[in-house]
Amino acid sequence: MTLLRQLSRRLRSLFFRRQTEAEMAEEMRFHLEQRTADKLDEGFSPEEATFAAQRKFGNLASIQEQARAGRGWTWLDNLVKDLQLGVRTLFKSPGFTLTAIVTLGLGIGANTAMFSVLNGVMLKPLPFAHLPQLDRLYRSTAQNPDGNISPADFREFQLAKDGYGDVAAYTPANVSLSEPGHPAEMAYSARATANLFSLLGVQPQLGRDFRAGEDTTGRDRVVILSQRTWQKRFGGAPEVIGRTIRVDGEPHTVIGVMSAGFNDWRFLGGIDFFRPLAFAVEQANDRASTTLRVIGRRSPALTPDDADRFLAAFGARLAKEFSQANAETTWRRVTLQSAAAGPGAAMVLPMLIGLSGFVLLIACSNLANLLLARTMTRAREFAVRAALGASRTQLLRPLMAESLLLALAGGALAILVAVWFRDWAAVRSTGDNGEHVNFIVDRGVMAWAFAAALATALAFGLAPALFALRLNLNDTLKSGGRGTTGGRGHQRFRQFLIVGQFALATVLLAGAGIFMRGLDDLNKRRSGWESSQLVTGTIALPVGTYGDDEKISAFHRLAAERLAALPSVTSVSLSSSTPAFNWPEVRKFIVEGQDRPVAGREPAAAVNRVSPLYFSTYGTRVLAGRAFQERDRADSTRVFIINQAAARGLFGEKNPLGCRLGRVDGDKILWGEVVGVVNDVQPIVTDANPVPFQIYQPLAQAPRRETEIAVRAADVAPAMLVDRIRTAMTELDPDLPVSRLQPADITIYRASYQDRVLRDMLAAFALLGLALASLGIYGVIARTVAQRTSEFAIRLALGASVRDIVRLVLGSGVRMALVGSAVGLLGAIGVARLLGAAYPSLSTNNPLILGATTLLLVAVALLACWLPARRAGKVDAMGALRAE
């Protein structure tokens, strides 16, 4: 009650100051008038009476001041006054203010943008209700710790799941999507167990979820669209529910539309639509094809440790009971949230945050230098105020108020930068499927920006302010109107800041340089293959039209023939994988005549199923034996072609040609003859531990619905062929879409779009860092020159040449830059190591770039120092000395 009344009174005195003041004045006037009247009664003259009353009352102004302090929030009152004063002083030096705000805004903006990435990738929870209990389950092998799971193993887990919780699976694939009146399109679809959405805890925003039992053959022709596909392809019409669309040529009914939140790019966001996952009998017993991605929901009673133990025991059981397929494999789980962010994120994002922190640090030291210089020029003002009796707090308060204002403006600018970055990132990171990363600038990001701005401005505003407090009053007042250069301590502090800036800038520049160079190498590297004249595209033959292997192979042959007949086409190939990217199919092989290794320990090889002209089309050289030919058909002898690494690893010194090789397929072993050896190929982006053995099979002997087409252009630019290829394919089958049909180099370039976002960010950080650091060194040198004018004048007067002066100034600047760069090189080597660990295929050992970085920085420093140095050399000696 009392508190409330107190609060209202204080607020009143704050906001109705005029009225409160008037009341106070009236009350005291009343007192004085009464006393004057008394004195008049005692017989004083009017003037004497007034005077006596005043004397008795005391010092009116001082009493009113005390009275004001007795009520209301003096500090708040003062703060408002300080801020008003701060605004006025800042406006009076717009150059300083603008530089400080822009520096702060860019530094914190870079940092905030990075934080929004971290927020969007790792911190922001996935939009699933049961998120804390959700896991990705993996079947790990030595080659692949994040391996998927075979249908049979998944069914095994479904039977045992009660010890764990609940489990769902999905498997994505390219399919064709067509509607009457629309050309067929390739879409990225996923088949999912009927419980996937309920397990995640999400609901379609329109229509209904899959029903239990719809994941059985015959009942599975229903489709749930993603919100993005619904908008893009069906115009967001609610009547889409119940509509029939053709997926891979088969009619399906649309039953639901997911909500926009489900578009989260980190998990399932790239999927255009979902269908139920139904297993045919032979699929259900398939333990060899690990195609299912499995998501588990732990029962709340189960602790994470218990879940780990359960999975380990389950994996061990599978490895023992089905050792043919599962020997040497284990099961493990990763929370869905971190699995969605990806393993690289945990390594790259903290590094990026760190690098953006470097930008901020450079910005901060610039700010500190600016504020310090400003404080020094105002040293006399402070000294006068201190001499007039201002207390320490009274001296500090306006400085802090200015810092606060700078922080607010800088923080606001930083948020602008972050918003701009968000829009830029959305454009730059748009994938082929139209999905893009979405870094929301939310309250957390804003809070980060302002907290960073406040911390920076206060810390770096306070430091120079404390310097000001340590000023010697007497000396400052005596030193005349020039302000002061500050003592040795100040000089040292500033030099330290500059050296630090250059060290940080070196790390940034070298880091960015190494990454950009490495990425560029990746995009250009074609090891064992080449792509400059190629057009590539993907087709997926639907089950409806191409029911069995015979029909698939017939189409493949026909397509290859037709395309090869096009003008300006040298050769055509179809294959399950292209050499540009990792081959997902890894199989185990055994060699005839050698002891068979323990189940699970057989040598693994990446498998590519290719058409006869694959090697000549991609330019992979056949080193021994022959390439595949038309006569290698389903009914002829099974043949293999192996790469050099496999030849050496499997056969040693022996000639592999004519030897027999067995592909382990579950319980069966498919034997075949090695007919050729080709050189090793390496994809542009390699895994952390790539499979070195590569084995090729004729596509006709191991047909596949989804294949990569490659067409080699003879004498024209490959882009010229795209339309002809599309027309030819449409003539063959109007319902068959060809996706990503474009020159191979474009596909390769597009593939690393996310890495390029990263590259651009690093480059931006580096440029920002360089700009800020050169601004910093320029500022400091220019100030020093201005302050040492009289010293230079004396030197000149005593016979120093202009060159001596210029050399003096340049020397001090370059020394700082060199020391800074040397320190920074150590850091840069560290960053290169980190990058190398995060991107195993990136070559990060690049001394050339380190050297170039140092040179660039020293050159920039030279330029930044040369401008003020030239001015120093032009000092008018007589004028400067007379001005003393």
Next chain:
Amino acid sequence: MADKSELFPGTLDMLILRILSRGELHGWGITNKLEQLSKSALQVDEGSLYPSLYRMEDKGWIEAEWRMTENNRRAKYYSLTRAGRKQLETEQEQWDRMSAIIAMVLHSA
């Protein structure tokens, strides 16, 4: 007007509370009362009464109201709140005890 004593610090509040405990008064009235009760023996800047009043108002010991005096002038009348009455009691008690102790020491030494 010769032998005047200065107030001990902090005692002005107590005196004001004591005067107000007999009924509401404006600042000028309090000054008069103080003069009258102390028989003009106290040396106080009359104005220093006001910061004291505002402080106590802020603390909630007294409350104020603008009203007309008998001579038809607007004046701010102060009166004791319940909290103020309690404050007066504690302060008076403390003062009594303290002065007794001081007297004891001074007289026995």
